[in-house]
Amino acid sequence: MIEFRDVRKSFGEARPVLDGLSFSVAEGETLALVGPSGCGKTTALKLVNRLLDHDSGEVRVFGRDVRGEDPIALRRRLGYVIQEAGLFPHWSVKENVEAVPRLLGWKQAERHARSEELLALVALPAAEYGERRPRQLSGGQRQRVGVARALAADPPVLLMDEPFGALDPIARRSMQKEFLDWKRRLRKAVLLVTHDLREAFRLGDRVAILDRGKARQTGTPREILAAPADDFVREFVSDELPGAPP
């Protein structure tokens, strides 16, 4: 569903942020892109929905080069969840969830049915939470609304940038559990970005470890633990997961 081939992107400094990044995300699969802060994870994600454009290489979504796609139409087929949720503060929870269906011109009855269904999925029943404003919700609840909003038009692909990064450890843990539950039910292709290897191993079917603009290793958590590809991966894993097999 998503494919990066030898992608390069720089912001004009000497060293490019992404320097030959390659990986792919299959249908129904969750790929967790993990690496230290500032290594270019967000940049990579934004190349997919064309909030940024790459310099060279290829970014393909749904089998087609993103550079040939209309960015507006492309974004409406890609769910997007960011760390601070970015909910529209002047709209109710329901209106937030119905944002993309509204842009797509769905009828009101269809929109309402959809937002009720999704709010139920993220455990915020519309009857109780639908009319609230984002500021009347906790951080975890806002993040759930962010997920519901991203899923509203039933996009086959979901892009998530540190979606649980701003939550306290307890809320994060419970959101991670729920994520696994949504994932099983919805079977979307998910590209999830995080700096937390533990989270990447929990949520990703496969994990790509990013360093100096490249994926150092891509594989299932088991593969990475069993055979780290190089010293960077070995150290990253032993620093982040003390107690894991060397």
Next chain:
Amino acid sequence: MLVVVSTALAVGIGVPLGVALTRRPRLARPVLGFANVVQTIPSLALFGFLIPIPFIGGIGARTAIAALIVYALLPILRNTHAGIASVDPAVIESATGLGMTKRQRLWLVELPLALPVVLAGVRIATVVSIGLATIAAAIGAGGLGVLIYRGVAIVDHRLILAGAVPAALLALAADAGLGFAERRLR
């Protein structure tokens, strides 16, 4: 009344211009700086400058409206620019990321969120304009200022107050009314 016309026109010019400045950050500083300088020209001098200019100039209400627009423009322009620039970048990013066009983002997200700040600018503009409008009587624009000038000329305090008190009350009422609308929107 002069102020209603001039403020409405200043909103019509200032808001689109303020929005345009957020799209061209490099222009924002010089334009806002220039508007600041214009603001410091004494009002009587500005009225004087405008009189010889064809079409907008001359003696009367038209010149007064042009001058009031000039003064009302800065707070409206500045607040529109500041209001839109202060919208949470995460909100802008998600609006774009969800597939809003630039125009949808402006009308559905940026302007509604900037509205209280824009309205605060309109409020300042209105109050300032009411004060200035009394001076416009000096160039024959009429209004409450006429009473004040006549009172000063013949040293009649009651006549001065008959012009000044309603003008002050008007300014207070406009301030309170727009302040209320602004709070309702927050």
